Amino acid sequence: MILDIDGTLLASNDAHAFAFKEAAATLGVEADLNQIRHLIGKGSDKLIPEAFGFEAESESGKKLDDLKGKIFRAHYLPSLLPTLGARPLLIRLRNDRKKLVVATSAGKEDVVALLQQAGVNDLIENSTSADEAESSKPDPDILEAALKKTGEEPRNAMMIGDTPYDVEAARRAGIPIIAVRCGGWKDRDLEGAVGAYEDPADILANYDRVFQG
Numbered sequence: 001m002i003l004d005i006d007g008t009l010l011a012s013n014d015a016h017a018f019a020f021k022e023a024a025a026t027l028g029v030e031a032d033l034n035q036i037r038h039l040i041g042k043g044s045d046k047l048i049p050e051a052f053g054f055e056a057e058s059e060s061g062k063k064l065d066d067l068k069g070k071i072f073r074a075h076y077l078p079s080l081l082p083t084l085g086a087r088p089l090l091i092r093l094r095n096d097r098k099k100l101v102v103a104t105s106a107g108k109e110d111v112v113a114l115l116q117q118a119g120v121n122d123l124i125e126n127s128t129s130a131d132e133a134e135s136s137k138p139d140p141d142i143l144e145a146a147l148k149k150t151g152e153e154p155r156n157a158m159m160i161g162d163t164p165y166d167v168e169a170a171r172r173a174g175i176p177i178i179a180v181r182c183g184g185w186k187d188r189d190l191e192g193a194v195g196a197y198e199d200p201a202d203i204l205a206n207y208d209r210v211f212q213g
Contacts, residue, residue, distance in 0.1 A: 007183025043136025085201025
């Protein structure tokens with residue numbers, strides 16, 4: 001079971017957008033909050049050029065990404081809450097002997113902190129981050145890296161994610177994906193998922209149908 005974190009296990013998508021907006025303002029860079037929010041789920045390598053007009057690897061891009069991370073970790077992360085049912089769902093999956101692997105566009109240094117804030121760090125067997133992929137979601141690199149770590153084939157995996165970028169990445173990797181709406185996206189945005197549910201609690205409530213139907 002391949003899991004996204006932001007918006008899927010942790011209600012953090014808005015916080016990431018606000019942190020980018022605040023960092024940009026501090027650096028004197030104009031930014032559209034709605035545009036940034038629409039891109040949350042992509043890695044900084046894609047979000048920064050699309051939202052701000054300069055490359056992530058440029059001096060401006062590196063300054064923005066670094067400041068955004070500091071703002072997010074200091075001012076937003078400590079108050080974030082898990083999505084409804086995140087831990088109970090993962091416990092059920094673990095009890096059913098499913099391997100739980102994280103595949104996120106977040107940086108490696110943030111993965112543990114995000115999982116701890118979501119209250120599920122002790123349940124995760126392995127993780128892959130943007131640092132372990134040449135290109136972030138919606139490219140499939142991070143998911144392919146997750147599969148490589150587990151030694152599993154795509155047909156033996158399933159993903160849970162909350163953005164269109166998760167859906168596209170999973171489809172390109174040949175992995176079925178279950179979508180959750182708690183990240184802020186509508187069903188029409190999540191087209192291509194095998195099913196869409198409100199949150200992890202909703203998946204758990206329909207567990208038998210989702211995983212055995």
